[in-house]
Amino acid sequence: MTTLRLSPEPRPLGKSGISVFPIAWGMWRLAGEDIAEARARVEAALDAGITLLDTADIYGCDTP
Structure with a gap:
């Protein structure tokens, strides 16, 4: 097994001038009716x- 050492320092997002955390949270399939739960998940990620x-919805097949 290989260990990936990753600095948590923000990195530039292309040429946008925006800096972001080096790992993205793939939020596809974040669905449901419970807004409070969704908000808690987003806030936990930000924290x-x-x-x-x-938030792209293009990954994989959308069938049961």
């Missing part, structure tokens, strides 16, 4: 330093 939230 952990995650600032790159990937």
